[in-house]
Amino acid sequence: MKKLYTTQNKVALYVLKSMLDEKGIESFIKNEQPPLAGEIPPAIAWPELWVMDDERFSEAAAIFADEKLEFEKPKSSWTCAHCGEVLEGQFDVCWKCGASRIL
Ligand SMILES: [Zn+2]
Numbered sequence: 001m002k003k004l005y006t007t008q009n010k011v012a013l014y015v016l017k018s019m020l021d022e023k024g025i026e027s028f029i030k031n032e033q034p035p036l037a038g039e040i041p042p043a044i045a046w047p048e049l050w051v052m053d054d055e056r057f058s059e060a061a062a063i064f065a066d067e068k069l070e071f072e073k074p075k076s077s078w079t080c081a082h083c084g085e086v087l088e089g090q091f092d093v094c095w096k097c098g099a100s101r102i103l
Pocket residue numbers: 080081082083084085094095096097098099
């Protein structure tokens with residue numbers, strides 16, 4: 001049993017776990033519940049994703065490497081189809097003309 005990843009981003013862990021599930025790699029999430037205040041320092045109590053089968057750990061790590069890039073990739077900038085303004089990835093609506101981002 002090996003720890004694959006630990007992060008404060010629980011959603012990322014669940015996404016990853018479901019990908020491992022799809023491949024039939026058994027895994028579980030530890031520290032799913034936040035500890036009571038004062039019990040454990042938060043940094044230690046982050047949720048952890050563990051792979052049950054050591055032999056499949058490298059496979060899981062490879063899946064993770066691909067996924068991790070997705071999680072950490074900054075949103076790319078986009079060009080408003082209406083007015084041509086170039087906008088940062090975190091905006092979903094053009095600040096200039098109010099048109100929505102077309103995904
Ligand atoms: Zn616009």
